[in-house]
Amino acid sequence: MSTVSETGVVDAVAKELFIGGKWTQAAGGRTFPVHDPATGEVLCEVADAAPEDGMAALDAAVAAQADWAAHPPRERGEILRASFEALMARQEELALLMTLEMGKPLAEARGEIAYAAEFFRWFAEEAVRIDGGYAVAPNGSGRFLVAKQPVGPSLLITPWNFPMAMGTRKIGPAVAAGCTMVIKPAAQTPLSMLALAQIMVDAGLPDGVLNVLTTTSSGAVMEPLIRDGRARKLSFTGSTAVGRKLLEQCSDKVLRTSMELGGNAPFLVFDDADIDAAVDGAMQAKMRNIGEACTAANRFYVQRGVADEFARRLTERMAALPIGRGTEDGVVVGPLIDQAAVEKVSGLVSDAASRGAEVLTGGSTVDGPGNFYRPTVLTGVPADARMADEEIFGPVAPISVFDTEEEALAAANNTEYGLVGYVYTNDLKRALRVCERIETGMVGLNQGIVSNPAAPFGGVKQSGLGREGGTVGIEEFLETKYIAVNL
Known part of the structure; x- marks a missing residue:
């Protein structure tokens, strides 16, 4: 306190x-x-x-x-x-x-x-x-x-x-x-x-x-x-x-x-990535500001070889986050800004679940006063889910699986937005290829936070x-x- x-x-x-x-x-x-x-x-x-x-x-x-x-x-x-x-x-x-x-x-x-x-x-x-x-x-x-x-x-x-x-x-x-x-x-x-x-x-x-x-x-x-x-x-x-x-x-x-x-930031994890670093970066990119940020990771695309491990580790981390009033000691997840924000996040999660996505943790509000929503991880999120196109602006991490680099880039760029993207790989050639081809104004390469007053901040397309x-x-x-x- x-x-x-x-x-x-x-x-x-x-x-x-x-x-x-x-x-x-x-x-x-x-x-x-x-x-x-x-x-x-x-x-x-x-x-x-x-x-x-x-x-x-x-x-x-x-x-x-x-x-x-x-x-x-x-x-x-x-x-x-x-x-x-x-x-x-x-x-x-x-x-x-x-x-x-x-x-x-x-x-x-x-x-x-x-x-x-x-x-x-x-x-x-x-x-x-x-x-x-x-x-x-x-x-x-x-x-x-x-x-x-x-x-x-x-x-x-x-x-x-x-x-x-x-x-x-x-x-x-x-x-x-x-x-x-x-x-x-x-x-x-x-x-x-x-x-x-x-x-x-x-x-x-x-x-x-x-x-x-x-x-x-x-x-x-x-x-x-x-x-x-x-x-x-x-x-x-x-x-x-x-x-x-x-x-x-x-x-x-x-x-x-x-x-x-x-924003509608894609977060790409390739199978040669450092998974510990990728999960740390995912927590930063998703949960900074309770997910209420234009730079927040909105769509997680993980290569098939590491998808289950990434989802398991991210779920463990998200489920353990303390929720409460921001003035309380140890709290990591505060309230969303208002009830309308809670209703939007709830609607997006319900829509994804109705289309076949699996909720691994969270997926519900918190009883009592305040605008709280539990940190949430979903897998198997289909491309036609609303959250694939809409900015979530809340503590929700939807995970989809990809097989090839081309498939990952096509999914990442399939949006009218282009503010920031995140790429995790230890292959230098792949890193350069993907960073050049991803259609965003900023890229976090093996890091989950890009904002810095000494660097140019902004997007392309409708961002x-x-x-x-x-x-x-x-x-x-x-x-x-x-x-x-x-x-």
């Missing part, structure tokens, strides 16, 4: 909107409740923004853009560095706050705070490395100058599953590039973002650079901002279905977009556009300007 007071960390967070450097009530004084998914209890009420609040936030971002773009890159980086240090200094209380609103166990929440902070440290260093170019024209009569400039006011929309890290992954490069922002966190988990806003203010972020809208009316609040035309960038993390709608809205004013959307993190992450918030000089 954490020694930090649960009531204290919730009480310490501002519950209002943050617009133009001021905490302010929503229009009409509207609020909405934030629930603890482990108990169903209300943690607090926060401001519920209306469309006019959204427009006020955009006004503030637009008003601050010119000064912020001219702000020295070194100072922008120092604000990020100070924010990084504050996040790490307050890791314990911020982790508890996240566990209370999202449900993940404290150990994972602490890990997310450290991961989130790393985006600020990384982009603090990138802020002073924005460069351009100088070249002689091919005919020698002129010069080409290339400059990188901030894209301008940016709209950021973040999901509930990583409520701090998905914010810093977008805010970090925007701050480093010199863009002002309006950010809308998910209604299920607004407290982490509200706490982050205060941390950045305390680190010296000027008024109007970051504006935070908490709301239960996401479409009504954000669509007018997208269609307004003054914002020049949208960065969204969430479902592919919502991403498609946002792309349609962005087309009206031709906004720059970067989108990290759904998104653009990249976050790495040396390319800041480019999403920069425009390239070419200046022709006639000598």
